[in-house]
Amino acid sequence: MSATTIFCDFDGPIADVSERYYATYRQGLAWVQALATAQGDNLTVRYLSKSQFWTFKQNRVPDRQIAHWSGLEGHHIDSFLSQVSRIVNHATLLDHDQVQVQAREGLDILHQCGVRVVLVTLRPPNQVMRFLDQHDLGWAISDLYGMPEVEAAYQNQASHKIERLQAAIATQQRQGYDLSQSWMIGDTEADIMAGQTLGLDTVAVTCGIRSNTYLQGFRPTHLIPNLWTACQMLQRRSTLNRHRL
CATH class of the missing domain: 3.40.50.1000 (HAD superfamily/HAD-like)
Incomplete structure (x- = not known):
């Protein structure tokens, strides 16, 4: 043929x-902050703007580094990365595509x-x-x-x-x-x-x-x-x- x-x-x-990945990032940070608060940890997250976040993603900045620049350290970064992986393909987030x-x-x-x-x-x-x-x-x-x-x-x-x-x-x-x-x-x-x-x-x-x-x-x-x-x-x-x- x-x-x-x-x-x-x-x-x-x-x-x-891009909107789904940014929404996932924000939800992941909010989840980690809520978890830290419930555990009595003093954690203040810093939300990157969508432009900052997407520029980092486009230039292959590791998610671990993005989490660090967002105010996370140690086990909080691990928790964030695990949560992002769990929710990124959830139906409610897929609707952002x-x-x-x-x-x-x-x-x-x-x-x-x-x-x-x-x-x-x-x-x-x-x-x-x-x-x-x-x-x-x-x-x-x-x-x-x-x-x-x-x-x-x-x-x-x-x-x-x-x-x-x-x-x-x-x-x-x-x-x-x-x-x-x-x-x-x-x-x-x-x-x-x-x-x-x-x-x-x-x-x-x-x-x-x-x-x-x-x-x-x-x-x-x-x-x-x-x-x-x-x-x-x-x-x-x-x-x-x-x-x-």
């Missing part, structure tokens, strides 16, 4: 998770060009489908490869992403799709490493959880602001190729 297939991460290119700016318009470009979008994510598929249904984006996705572990998306291990992308590629090839022009689009080093490992051109978007400067170090094929820009680039290529035929 000649239709172009694009492999794409979910969090970052399509879903903006939003559609990334202009992602819908970008997906519409791909749809009009006949490009298949295959999601490769470390989120459980049911979470992704719920988001797509809530935001009326199911039409844009041709296939989905996720992870069963609820906590996997927060850890974002490169080895997990490589395994998921490998499975996606193998299945698409068995189904007869031509992947010679495929890309891997994502917002983390795990996405870039997965695409590079499996021989795909890589498109790193800087609207997600990694900064432009950080992503440059992994040498993606393209480094661009968002999915919409990537889709425009693909549309131009598709148009040029048609003119050459």
Whole structure:
């Protein structure tokens, strides 16, 4: 089959998770402070602004360091990190996720060009489908490869992403799709490493959880602001190729 297939991460290119991660951070701090108060500890937390918090996350500052800068020490940091891991994928926090700016318009470009979008994510598929249904984006996705572990998306291990992308590629090839022009689009080093490992051109978007400067170090094929820009680039290529035929 000649239709172009694009492999794409979910969090970052399509879903903006910044509000959820910040809400999780604040709830984690509030929980630790309440616990300390109940135990008679004198603990004063300092809430970073969302801009400060997200800048640290984008530049890969460890969560332990973020907790320290928020006023936590020792076992309070351990308690905070455990609580964040427990609650980050809770349904009430998942509702903070939003559609990334202009992602819908970008997906519409791909749809009009006949490009298949295959999601490769470390989120459980049911979470992704719920988001797509809530935001009326199911039409844009041709296939989905996720992870069963609820906590996997927060850890974002490169080895997990490589395994998921490998499975996606193998299945698409068995189904007869031509992947010679495929890309891997994502917002983390795990996405870039997965695409590079499996021989795909890589498109790193800087609207997600990694900064432009950080992503440059992994040498993606393209480094661009968002999915919409990537889709425009693909549309131009598709148009040029048609003119050459």
